Structure formats: C-alpha cells, structure tokens
Amino acid sequence: MPELPEVETVRRGLAPWIVGKKIKKIELVHKGGNRSSTYAPLSSVEGAKVENLVRRGKFLWFELNRDLALVAHLGMSGQFIIQRRSADVEKHLRVRIDCGDRKREIRFIDQRTFGWVAIDKLVREDDELIPQSFARIAPDIFDKKFDRTAVISKFQKKNSAIKRVLLDQSVMSGVGNIYADEALWRAAIHPERISKKLSEQEISTLLDAVSFVMSEALKQGGTSFDDLYINVNGESGYFDVELEAYGQEDEPCSRCGTQIRRITFGNRSSHFCPTCQPKRSAKRKDEAKKVRVKRG
Ligand SMILES: [Zn+2]
Incomplete structure (x- = not known):
C-alpha cells in the first residue's frame, strides 16, 4: 500500500505534467474511480488551471484557480501514469485527464478500487484554504506545519x-x-x-x-x-x-x-x-x- 514516500514520488512525477496546465477534460471512465462523497462531479473542474500539486500524508491535492479542489488518494493500489493517448485502455482504468499535451494524457488506474479521485470543497485551516480531506488528517513529518x-x-x-x-x-x-x-x-x-x-x-x-x-x-x-x-x-x-x-x-x-x-x-x-x-x-x-x- 502506498505510503508517504510512494505518494511523494508520484507527486514529483506528475507535477511537471500538470502544474501550470489547464484541465481540458477529465473523464470518469469507471464510477469506482470517484469517491462517493465527492462534492461535485469531476467534470466541474474542466477549464481550471492547476496552480500547484500538494501532498499531505497520503493525499494529493491539485490546487486550482477556483473555489474547488481536485483531490486523490491511491488507496491500496491506485496508480497515476503518463500514457500515450493512443495506448490501449487498461482493464482497471478509472479516470483520464487531458491537460492539453498533444501526445500524452494522465491515467488513474486502480485494481483494488480503494483509491479515488474526487472534488472537495475548500475549508479554512489557520489562515489558509485547504481541501476538506486534508483538514481531517494531521500534517506529516515533512510538512512545514508539523509541530x-x-x-x-x-x-x-x-x-x-x-x-x-x-x-x-x-x-x-x-x-x-x-x-x-x-x-x-x-x-x-x-x-x-x-x-x-x-x-x-x-x-x-x-x-x-x-x-x-x-x-x-x-x-x-x-x-x-x-x-x-x-x-x-x-x-x-x-x-x-x-x-x-x-x-x-x-x-x-x-x-x-x-x-x-x-x-x-x-x-x-x-x-x-x-x-x-x-x-x-x-x-x-x-x-x-x-x-x-x-x-x-
Ligand atoms: Zn535485533
């Protein structure tokens, strides 16, 4: 099961593909890829620009230029991979994100279905706005807020x-x-x-x-x-x-x-x-x- 070092490795790999880019299209290929308590459908962030990719513990937050957060958790077996658009669709493909790259897209694949991609509303923590999923967990040991x-x-x-x-x-x-x-x-x-x-x-x-x-x-x-x-x-x-x-x-x-x-x-x-x-x-x-x- 992915823990902090694995999620951070994924964050570092994804960042260059998504930070500063616009989400042209985000498609829920299989409903299992979306957390049931999502605040809004994934498509509601289409057109938004990703300003940063942040991690707290095992959660990822795609920080957007809107009042919504795109968040993800890898669960037991979730994988984000950069894939050629023309590549065959994986059996466990859940979500695909098009960030305008001519050849490649981001795919979220999950065999055991405990992982998810979802929309969170933003809530206040100290003087910052953070996704609701982040607010429920404590900062990790590498976080500047770790006390x-x-x-x-x-x-x-x-x-x-x-x-x-x-x-x-x-x-x-x-x-x-x-x-x-x-x-x-x-x-x-x-x-x-x-x-x-x-x-x-x-x-x-x-x-x-x-x-x-x-x-x-x-x-x-x-x-x-x-x-x-x-x-x-x-x-x-x-x-x-x-x-x-x-x-x-x-x-x-x-x-x-x-x-x-x-x-x-x-x-x-x-x-x-x-x-x-x-x-x-x-x-x-x-x-x-x-x-x-x-x-x-
Ligand atoms: Zn020993």
Whole structure:
C-alpha cells in the first residue's frame, strides 16, 4: 500500500505534467474511480488551471484557480501514469485527464478500487484554504506545519499500542504498515508497547527514525513490495532491498542476528526483532531487577 514516500514520488512525477496546465477534460471512465462523497462531479473542474500539486500524508491535492479542489488518494493500489493517448485502455482504468499535451494524457488506474479521485470543497485551516480531506488528517513529518512538540505530547496521551498510534492519521499522517515497522525497528521499540508509557526521548527517537526511513525510501523511489506501486512512468521503487523488518519474517536481524518475528494485532501484521525491540523498556527492566534484588 502506498505510503508517504510512494505518494511523494508520484507527486514529483506528475507535477511537471500538470502544474501550470489547464484541465481540458477529465473523464470518469469507471464510477469506482470517484469517491462517493465527492462534492461535485469531476467534470466541474474542466477549464481550471492547476496552480500547484500538494501532498499531505497520503493525499494529493491539485490546487486550482477556483473555489474547488481536485483531490486523490491511491488507496491500496491506485496508480497515476503518463500514457500515450493512443495506448490501449487498461482493464482497471478509472479516470483520464487531458491537460492539453498533444501526445500524452494522465491515467488513474486502480485494481483494488480503494483509491479515488474526487472534488472537495475548500475549508479554512489557520489562515489558509485547504481541501476538506486534508483538514481531517494531521500534517506529516515533512510538512512545514508539523509541530514536533505537539505531536510528542499527543503520543504521550494515547493509551494504545505505539504501532497503532503511528498509523493514526489524526496524530501524524503518511505512515503506514511498512514504514511503521521500519521506524520501530530502527528506534528499537516493540510495536505493542503502550504509547503513553514511552519516554519523551523514546518518542523523539522514533520520530527521527520515521523521518529517516521515509527520506531514504524517497531517494529510492519508494517501496514496491506488492508490485502494485509504480511511479508515473510505470517503474517500481527500489527501497524493498533495504527493508530491515517489514516482510523479513525469519530473516536474521541485521543488528543482532535474531530471527525477525511477525505478530498480528488489530488486523495487521507487525514485524520486529524480539531481542532489539523488547516488550518492556530497558529502564523498566532495570527497575524490575532492583525490586527483585531488594526482595532477595
Ligand atoms: Zn535485533
């Protein structure tokens, strides 16, 4: 499933094809390609100029010179590709966008139909107008609006597993299963530890790890673990080979050699190293030892 680095790769690939261009025509080829709660039909943005292509978390916003926003989410398997107009229509083609290029058009293709392209109304956030979909999620770690101190304090209030909080798009957006497992491995934190019991230092280390793994993945064009994620030219990302935890069940941990384990909770798989990522924090282990020593 595409996460921040994959969506950002798509954004960077699409931008030169669409920013500064007019949407001549936008065609919904299959109704599954449009979110049912779209504010208006896709065709209502025909004739609008795309002024910028912005990402928040896993959402894309085609900023227009009108009071409407064109937004998109790749879901599990959505793909934007630049295709020759004359190319055969793909089986899962959902939306096509004509930006006036003589030879090429933008196609949105989606095998599993959780992705969509839609029209949002604009709503106010601070002193800016943003699409309604953006307003529902928190800024991601690369956003200028990301407030690290506030995010740490949100983590410190959550009484649930740290992995679950990492995936909560209202705390911080953009992180999905792959980069959550990778960041937890890097920060040596067990996925099931309770968020509010982590120290400020541990959460800070975890945020650094999130930022690091996503930046590294972005350099490689993202992760194409399930082969469905591709960039706008139809190419895969290459971060898969650098994964340390996600999908590495039974492989030796590169730090300590222990086999990576996979557990399931909350309908999701989590991959971690049982040695590097103990379920109890080192500090609490020390305290437990002290108690035992005193009693002994
Ligand atoms: Zn290890």
